[in-house]
Amino acid sequence: MRITNNMISDNASMNINGNKIRVDADNTRMTTQKKIDRPSEDPVIAVRSLRLQTSLAKINQYYEKNIPDANSWLDVTETALLNIKDIMTDVRTLCVKGSTDTLTEDDRKTIYDQLQALQKQCFAEGNASYAERTVFTGFRTDKNLAFMDEDKNTRYNIQEPLVATDMVKSRFYTNKVDLPSNATEVDRLNPNDPNYVDPEKMTIDESDYYKLRLSYNLENVSGTGEDTLTAIHFRNPKSDGSTVENCKIDWGNGSATSTSQIISYTSPTGLDSTVSTYQTITPDPVEYTEGAVNTIYQFENESDWAAWSKMQAPTQDEIDAGIKVDENGLSKVKYVPSDAIVVIKETGELVFGENVATYLMNNKKVIAADYTKAGFHEGELRPEYYFDSTLTKNEKGVDKDVNGKDLAIKYDRYTQSVNDAGKTVYTPMISYSIDYTISQNQTLGVNLEANQCFDHNIYQDMDDMINSVSLAMAAHDKYDKIKAMMGEEQYQAPPYPELLEGWLKLAEKEMDYFDDNMSKLYSETLGKVDRYLGKVTLSITDLGCRMDQLKLTEKRMSDQQEAVEELKSENDNMDLSEIIMNYTSSYTAYQSSLVAAGKLGEQTLLNYI
């Protein structure tokens, strides 16, 4: 083949160019340390790189964001639970202290003060938040668990299930000593005094009934008088935690007969007199099929109940069972007919007559109470976290928006379904779990809901404890005051010492009853508090398990992150020594092609002719 000079030089420059391309490619690799610059250079590497990049981004999200976030959340929850545990422990200590009967005035005062403080504090801890998100409130992280301040406007319709087997026998007291403040009043124990009061009427007396208590007192915090119980449902529990409704007594919508009566009464000394109303509810025999209950009485407070009781004549069976009656056959103590339920709105108590209590307990019924509650105290739990409830007025006291649209919000804790027999079944809802994805296909619920860790009843139990200590304090106070009067000069002349002795005896009896009540109640409560503590401790353990799980996953994610990073680097990146070697060889080739080209055309035939 004939070769011309131009062919040689073209060839040379082509070769130089080829070498340059290689030097350029190696140089790009050296600066980026990547195997490829564009996908078409090696689609397999490119696609694998994309996949690894995506996995790495995911792992980083889990390892660097979700897991630390979950961890902090769990930490905050744990701290709050530990605080609540401390509060419970304090309450427990007070229970122990209060149940021993050797308390001084100061002891009682301290117990009273501490209980009040603890009651407010207890659920305030439940408002614990992480990054401005409340941790115990399920998905409603923007809402508080408990009312932060007294709230007179908010109104709910609540349906609270109560378990019959939770009934406890409680002591109810009638009659009290009206403390005399001057000689005239002291003289009232004198049979010759025109204002003579029979000491019998001031002698404290006790009757015992089974009771259940609503989680809220229907004590008219709002002042609108809207608080009221409107229905009682009777349900049968099933082993899976659901309940089946059998029947109900519902006077809220008129399906049971309800009448209001006026009751007026004055205290034995005539100093106090009150006019009040109460409701008598008779179940509709068609709708109500359970039996045992034939009347429900709803009273505003215990005094109304006491006044009403004194006008009732118990049956012979009831008298035999221990209801004390006077000479007219009327009850001397607080009275619940055997087939009735008495509702005390002020304390939220449902007091059951003997037959009713026995029936409900023996049949292990669940009793759901429908009630309206308007106005809440500071520290009380919001009902939506525990019960099926409907918010019918918001904190501004508004129930409709500007367009007249109903603002009511319905909150569900139970799902309703109808079984084959046509009965409604209530099943507790799966909890509102905030799930964090902490690794591929693995989620961790980070939140504990309030109803999982603390019992609603603790608030009411503390209420009871506060009441009983304040009663005891008042009784002691009366006793001490009479004692002091006995030392006063004006009462040294007869018949006052003798009369005061009488007063003192009455006061002492009252004091003994209340002391007894307090120590009994505190030791009863001790058991409950232990249960509550158990629940909190269980939650802390549960939380601990989750934290352990998180730690394990974190470790695994850290390993995976390393592994994927390594894979990615292996896939994408060149080995530096290899790049340098390649680069050096390409560069050498380039240089030598330059040298070779340089020699070309130096000499031609012309040089020799």
Place this chain on the structure above:
Amino acid sequence: MSSTFFGLTIAGSGLNAFQASINTTANNIANEETEGYARQKVVKEAAGALRVWQKFGSTSTGVVASSIESVRDKYYDDKYWINQGDYGYYDKKQYYMQQIEDYFNDKGGTAPGFSTIFADMFNSLEGVQTAAGDLSHRTEFVSEAQKMVDYFNNTAVRLENLQSSINDEVKTTIDQVNAIAQKIALINKQINVIEMQGGIANDLRDSRALLIDDLSKIVRIETDEQKVRNTNNPDIYTGATTFTVKINGQTLVETFEYNPLECRTREDKYNQSDVEGLYDVVWKKSGMKFNVISKNQSGSLKALFEMRDGNDYGNLRGTFFATESDTTTVSLINPSISKVEYMSLPEKGVITVNNTQYHYDSFSAEYRTKEYSVNGEIVKLPILYDEAGNEIGYDDEGHPLEGGGTPIIDKYNFHLTTGIVGAKLTQYDGMTVTVGTSISTKGVPFYQNQLNQFVRAFAKAFNDIHEQGEDINGKQAEAFFVAGNSMDGTQWKFENQRTYLNGEYDDGTTQSYGVTDENGNHIPSYKIGVLNDPDSNPPIMLDNYYQLTAKGMGINSNIKRDVNMFATTAKIANGIDNNELVRGLLSLESDTVLFRGGGADKFLQCIYADVTVDAQEADVFSGNYENILKQIDKQRQSVMGVDEDDEAMDLVKFQNAYNLSSKIISVLAEMYDQLILRTGV
């Protein structure tokens, strides 16, 4: 006896010939670096012998430089031109494939592409899952989603720009072809002028070959040169030649005449996302279309068309169907595209039936329907199908059962600008109809379609979940991803197409597919389209996913303004952190089959597969053809190239010969001196 002075004549002829040779050598050396120059050589012949009536018979009369010829081999030229075409094709293709590849390349942090942006978006959605009520997480998600939307908007616009720059290049390329054709015709004339007077127009022929070198890179060519002979006496060569250049079998240059091409702007788009003003190439004189993309074509022009128009057969095809009562509305049944997500036809365009083009100015698509009883009335509703292709019915109130399904388009109606006469309607019935063009390669329209299909499938899946929810204020959620309405700047929110899953609309209506009339009543409909035809019964739903393109995709402006309108749950009363919908949305990242049989996160992998196959092919073949080209060029150069050493050798040779011829003259002079002055005296 020959002339005593005959030797002088012979020597003179030598001087002449070698003078010419030296001149030619000089010319060769001078043109050593001239492009397209073929070395020339002087053809020398021994001059005719002369009978001199001597014993030795005749005597030779010296040398004649009969012609100066270029040394070229036509065989190599042809090979070179064929290969030029292939090289031009792949070289151009490689250039544009690299650009497309660059648009899709994902380099992670430095130049994030789809995979990175998509993963970021879903990571921020994971953040929303951990704290659905948290404003900052919501804002982060919406802004990451906006990044994804931007990615699609930008990529679509870049592809559009690419398409329009390819289109510009088509224009300049056609201009170039015309210019070359014109020059060739001119040169043909000059060559003939020169050659008819005898001799060869070497330099002109070199120029012509050079022009054809350039032309062959653009289109595949065939050349043909014929000698013109005297018609009366075919043995006599007139010196004239005809020279024909054909492209694609059609004549571009016919000796002195040339046939220009012309770029004519298309009236209608062929694909939905095509830019306006694409050119078709026609022969200027006849107006016939110049078919660039045929199998046996090559050259850069073909590559340009393939990149500009390639849709990988993604256009709509089907069977012609007409009712004789209406000649302006014709229908297409058995469509190749039966889902809204895959629709690629332009709003206005052309349909081709029986090789005739008809323009349509609007169209509508009809779902396959069936009569269902709704609220006691019989209404025609689209049949919904689940993934396995089983029919899903409606309940008594017209809500789809089992969470709904996908309707299937089984008919398209086109409103033509000019009607078809009745006889033709019958003739066309059952024939194949094509909307736009079918081109097998993957060019800009193919990638635009892929983007559109992906965003529609993704947006629909996302919206279907999102619309089940309530925003933070308890209001029914709107579509999250919406389509920009280029006509009035508003957004299409697909409200008429909501799949009914979550109770009733605000207006209390119960139809899942329908439109709302002026009184706000819901009317069931199974027609979707682009034109609001007031006479259509049922009415045509304009607000459909066909309106969504990668270029026009956006995020619902209400949600962008107030991120609290992003819905994470169907029941906000359970709390703002309720997030069951987010879980559903998260499954769209990879668990739900959305695009080409895979999860959404596999989008770029699919595109990579397409891009890299073509880019690699273009890369490898352009390299190969370049090598072959160099080889052929080498062979060609080997024949026609000028070599210094050769020329130097020639120089020595010719100089020596010239010197010797001169020497002969001086020797002869001495001889005459001897003979005339000394011998006779």
